[in-house]
Amino acid sequence: MRIKKRWVLKDQAIFLKRLSSLLEKGYSLNEAMKFTAIDLSEEKKQDILFCLNELSKGVLLRTTFEKLQFHSEVLSYLYFSEKHGNLEFALREGGEMLNRKMIQHEKLKKVLQYPLFLFFTIGILMYISQSVIAPQFEQIYRSMNLKQSFLTEVLFFIFRGSTFFMVFLVLLFICGLIFYVAFFKNLLPQEKMRMSLKIPLWKKFALLLNSYYFSLQLSNLLKSGLSIYESLTVFENQNLLPFFRDEAAWFIRQLKKGDRFEVLVERNEFYEKELTQVVAYGQANGHLARELYTYSQFVLERIETKMMKWIMLIQPAAYLAVGLTVLIMYLSMILPMYHMMEAL
Known part of the structure; x- marks a missing residue:
């Protein structure tokens, strides 16, 4: 049901x-x-x-x-x-x-709400300018046998190029969708993660997320009295998180070969390097569960700080883009008229 x-x-x-x-x-x-x-x-x-x-x-x-x-x-x-x-x-x-998810979503929504509205409005104005105003000015230039100024040519080029840019974005989205369905979706969880870590802006965030969740859940399993091997078996037996399931299977295989847990964490590319030091320190003092939980809370603070930094960078970037678009719109109407007045 x-x-x-x-x-x-x-x-x-x-x-x-x-x-x-x-x-x-x-x-x-x-x-x-x-x-x-x-x-x-x-x-x-x-x-x-x-x-x-x-x-x-x-x-x-x-x-x-x-x-x-x-x-x-x-x-x-x-x-x-x-x-x-x-x-x-x-x-x-x-x-x-x-x-936390809701707070971050609301902050992002507030940051983007007004700029997105402006982009939508300006997009309509850009379309009108490109399809109506620009062709009329070009026709007037031809009928009056006037040579366009350099700035006017640049503006008209931007108008013509905006259509190709929008088509390019649509094609890029379609190609990305085809890539996801035909290739990325069928990769093993570790391969997906390895490929996602090649994205510069996403890599650090993904490492923090992996380190946070792994250390938090492992600390609670250890706190309940399970050994590291038994805790990893719990990870391996779940299907809700395929990435951590396969990670646990890899750890277990290596542990059976005689490798130490902290060495395996150090060799693993999917976690922050500090996790190795935390594991080694926790095993040395006999309080691995405590150290992992404390570390997970530190990582959580870093994740929230990084997300807020990204959110706060989005708004000024959006306003800058809107400002440039408005300037282009204004110049596209004023410069041709000014140029024609000079020619008369």
Whole structure:
């Protein structure tokens, strides 16, 4: 059974945080879900009843949330909680993760909203200028036997080139889509990651994301009493995150050959180099779980800082592009008229 999606990210985040808060206060999962459902809509109350009914049959919480179409990262948190036993932590972290996504999305939306509106408006004006105004000016130049000034020729060239540029962008998008469907989609997870790390602006961000998630989930598994080998086996047995599943399989194969874990992390190209030092330090002092969790929080701060930096760079870049477009529009109308007045 698959329920029609009606849990938006905001609703999911609030629900998960309330559940984790009640579990922390000593409520059982059933009691927490019933209490949380009090002020929900009738549709969501039915979803909670469905969850409770599934749980009474022995179905895993992750499976019931999957049927409600909760976010995939929330499901992965719940999967690992089944192994380390800390459901309250998984629900809290899942809710906070969704909150971070929403905050970043809202900030990006606010940054881009006005520039995108301006681009849309100017795009219409550019089309009118290119299809109506520019041809008329060119016709007047020919009828009056006037030679166009250098700046006027440049502006007309920009107008003509804008059409080819838009066609180029459309063709580039189509080629990218064909590449994804025919080639990239069929690659193994490690090959996909390796190829994505070749993108300069994305590489650092991807390394941080990989390091954060791997260190966070591994720390919780180790904290529950599992060994490194057993924790990696948990990663290997899940299908929600194919990349980490295959990564765990690679680590396990190498560990069976006698390699040390910190050496394998150092040889791995998908994580930040600092992770090697954290693993070595944690194994040396006997607190690997603690060191990995602390490191994951440091990495999370770096991810959020980097995202905010990108968002803050987008707005001035967008306004600069809008300003240049407005200047071109203005010059395209003024310069030809000025040039013709000089010729008379």
